[in-house]
Amino acid sequence: MSNTQIIADSFPALHQTIGDKRLVYLDSAATTQKPQCVIDAITSYYEHDNANIHRGVHTLSMRATTAYENARQSVANLLQASRKEEIIFVRGATEAINLVAQAFARPILSVGDEILITEMEHHSNIVPWQLVCEQTGASLKVAKVNDDGSLNIDSFKELLTEDTTIVAFAHVSNAIGTINPIREMCALAREVGAISVVDGAQAVGHIPVSMSDVDCDFYATSGHKMFGPTGIGCLYGKHALLEEMEPWQGGGDMILSVSFEETTWNNVPFKFEAGTPNIAGAIGLGAAVKWIESFGYDTMIQQEQELLAYGRDVLRSIEGVTLIGASEHNAGVIAFTVAGVHPHDVGTILDHEGVAIRTGNHCAEPLMRRFNLSATCRASICVYNTRKDLDHLGSAVQEAIRMLG
Amino acid sequence: MSDLRELYLEMVTDHAKNPRHRGKANPCDCIGTGNNPLCGDKIVVTVQLQNRIIESVKFDGEGCAISTASADLMAEVLIGKSVEEAKKIFKMFHELVAGEGTSDNLPNKLAVFSGVREFPMRVKCATLAWHTVIAALDGVEDVTTE
Numbered sequence: 001m002s003n004t005q006i007i008a009d010s011f012p013a014l015h016q017t018i019g020d021k022r023l024v025y026l027d028s029a030a031t032t033q034k035p036q037c038v039i040d041a042i043t044s045y046y047e048h049d050n051a052n053i054h055r056g057v058h059t060l061s062m063r064a065t066t067a068y069e070n071a072r073q074s075v076a077n078l079l080q081a082s083r084k085e086e087i088i089f090v091r092g093a094t095e096a097i098n099l100v101a102q103a104f105a106r107p108i109l110s111v112g113d114e115i116l117i118t119e120m121e122h123h124s125n126i127v128p129w130q131l132v133c134e135q136t137g138a139s140l141k142v143a144k145v146n147d148d149g150s151l152n153i154d155s156f157k158e159l160l161t162e163d164t165t166i167v168a169f170a171h172v173s174n175a176i177g178t179i180n181p182i183r184e185m186c187a188l189a190r191e192v193g194a195i196s197v198v199d200g201a202q203a204v205g206h207i208p209v210s211m212s213d214v215d216c217d218f219y220a221t222s223g224h225k226m227f228g229p230t231g232i233g234c235l236y237g238k239h240a241l242l243e244e245m246e247p248w249q250g251g252g253d254m255i256l257s258v259s260f261e262e263t264t265w266n267n268v269p270f271k272f273e274a275g276t277p278n279i280a281g282a283i284g285l286g287a288a289v290k291w292i293e294s295f296g297y298d299t300m301i302q303q304e305q306e307l308l309a310y311g312r313d314v315l316r317s318i319e320g321v322t323l324i325g326a327s328e329h330n331a332g333v334i335a336f337t338v339a340g341v342h343p344h345d346v347g348t349i350l351d352h353e354g355v356a357i358r359t360g361n362h363c364a365e366p367l368m369r370r371f372n373l374s375a376t377c378r379a380s381i382c383v384y385n386t387r388k389d390l391d392h393l394g395s396a397v398q399e400a401i402r403m404l405g
Numbered sequence: 406m407s408d409l410r411e412l413y414l415e416m417v418t419d420h421a422k423n424p425r426h427r428g429k430a431n432p433c434d435c436i437g438t439g440n441n442p443l444c445g446d447k448i449v450v451t452v453q454l455q456n457r458i459i460e461s462v463k464f465d466g467e468g469c470a471i472s473t474a475s476a477d478l479m480a481e482v483l484i485g486k487s488v489e490e491a492k493k494i495f496k497m498f499h500e501l502v503a504g505e506g507t508s509d510n511l512p513n514k515l516a517v518f519s520g521v522r523e524f525p526m527r528v529k530c531a532t533l534a535w536h537t538v539i540a541a542l543d544g545v546e547d548v549t550t551e
Contacts, residue, residue: 342467342470343444344444344527344530345469348409348527360443361442374446374467375444375445375446404421
C-alpha cells in the first residue's frame with residue numbers, strides 16, 4: 001500500500017462518492033478532514049471521561065481536567081511556546097484575534113495610534129481592528145500586495161512608523177496561499193515598538209511555526225484547519241503581556257475569589273477562559289497535534305509543495321485558466337479563474353464531478369478588489385491529496401469550460 | 406444526484422452569454438442595487454415606469470450564469486407588467502426555485518429555472534435580480550441576499 005493511501009485511509013470522510021463520482025476534497029483551507037484518531041479521541045472523551053474540568057474532586061473530573069490540560073501542553077509543544085500558560089483555548093482564530101483587539105489593544109489605543117495590517121488579510125483580521133479603531137479613535141493602515149501575491153515589504157516598511165502600535169498579518173493567506181516572512185515582519189514591528197499579532201489559521205496544519213523563533217507577541221490558530229474539530233482554537237500570547245491584560249469575559253473559572261465588593265482574577269491562561277470551555281474540542285485538538293507530530297512537518301511540506309507544483313501545471317495547461325497570486329513562497333492553495341465561466345458555476349460543475357473546491361471572495365474582499373476580481377475559484381491541497389485528485393480537478397475544469405466557456 | 410443539464414438548460418446558458426437587457430433604463434424611474442456577499446456578485450437594476458406599468462428593465466453587474474440568465478429573463482417577462490403583477494410573479498418564481506411551488510402559473514420562459522430547486526446553494530443566484538427589482542419598485546435602493 002502506498003504512503004498516500006495509508007494517509008487517506010485514516011480520514012474516513014474522504015471515502016465516499018458524490019453521485020457516482022469519487023470525492024476529491026480540495027477545500028482544506030476552509031476546513032481539513034479529520035483523521036480517525038481525532039474522531040476517536042472526542043468519542044472516547046464523551047463515552048468514558050465526560051465531566052466538567054477544574055472543579056470536581058471526582059475521578060471523571062480529574063480525567064477530563066488532565067486530558068484538557070495535556071492538550072494545552074501538546075499545543076504549546078507544537079508551537080514551541082516557552083510555557084503552556086501562554087496557550088489560551090478559544091473558539092477559533094477569529095475569537096483569538098478579537099480577544100487581542102478587545103482585551104489588549106482597546107485599553108491602550110487612542111487617537112493618533114495606528115494599526116498596520118495587509119491587503120491580503122481575511123475579514124477576521126480586518127474587522128476586529130476596524131471595530132477597535134472605531135472604539136478608540138486609532139486608525140488602520142494597509143500594506144500593499146504585489147501582483148504575484150507576495151507582500152510588498154517596502155510598503156509594509158513605509159507604513160511602519162513610531163505611531164504604529166499594533167501590526168497584524170496572516171502567516172499564510174487563506175485566499176491565495178502566500179507565506180509571509182513573519183519572522184522578519186515581527187522584527188520590524190519590534191524595532192518601532194509595535195506589538196505583533198499573527199493570524200496563523202492557515203499555517204499550523206501545513207508548516208511548522210516556532211514562537212521562540214518567530215518572536216511574535218500574539219499568534220492565533222484554528223483547530224479545524226489543522227485536523228482538529230470545529231469550535232476550538234488557540235491564542236498564543238507572550239506571558240508578560242497576558243499577565244498585564246484584563247480579562248475580556250467574566251464568569252466561572254476565570255476568577256480566584258468573588259465577593260460583591262471585589263473579585264480577583266484567576267491566573268493566566270484561566271483568566272481568559274470564562275465558563276465551561278470546549279473540553280471535547282480541546283481534547284480533539286490535542287489528538288490532532290499528535291497526528292501532525294507523528295506525520296511530521298517535513299513530509300507534509302514535501303508532499304504539499306510537490307502537489308502544488310503539479311496542480312499549478314495541470315491548471316496552467318488548460319486554455320482559459322488564469323492563476324491568481326501564484327507566488328513563489330506559497331502554501332498549497334491554488335486560486336484561479338476560468339475565462340467566461342463564473343467561479344460559482346465552476347464550483348457547481350466541479351461538485352458534479354465529485355470535486356470540492358471553494359468559490360467566492362474567500363472572506364477577503366479587499367484582496368479580491370486588489371486583483372480586480374469579485375470572486376475566484378480556490379483549490380486547496382492537504383497531505384491526504386494525490387496527483388490523481390489534481391488530474392480530476394483539471395478534467396472537471398475542462399468539463400466546466402465545455403459546458404459554459 | 407441532480408442532473409446538471411437541468412440547471413444549465415440551453416436557454417439559460419444562451420441568456421447568460423448573450424444577455425439582451427444589459428444596460429441602464431433611460432429614462433430611469435427606479436434603481437436598485439443587489440449584493441450577494443457570499444460570492445461577491447453585485448447587480449444594478451434600473452426600471453422605466455409609465456403609470457405603474459413597467460416599460461423597460463435593465464441590469465448591469467457581475468454574476469454567474471444563473472444570476473445573469475435570471476436577470477435577463479426577468480427583464481424580458483416584466484416588460485408590460487404592472488408593479489403588482491411583477492410582485493406576484495416574483496412570489497411564484499421564488500416558490501418555484503425554492504422547491505415550494507410549480508411553474509404552472511408563471512410566464513413560460515421562467516420555467517427553465519425549475520432545475521434550481523435541486524441546487525439549494527444556487528437559489529440566491531436565481532433570485533438576486535428579482536429581490537433587487539422588487540426593492541427598486543418599492544423605493545429601496547440596496548438589497549442583499551443575506
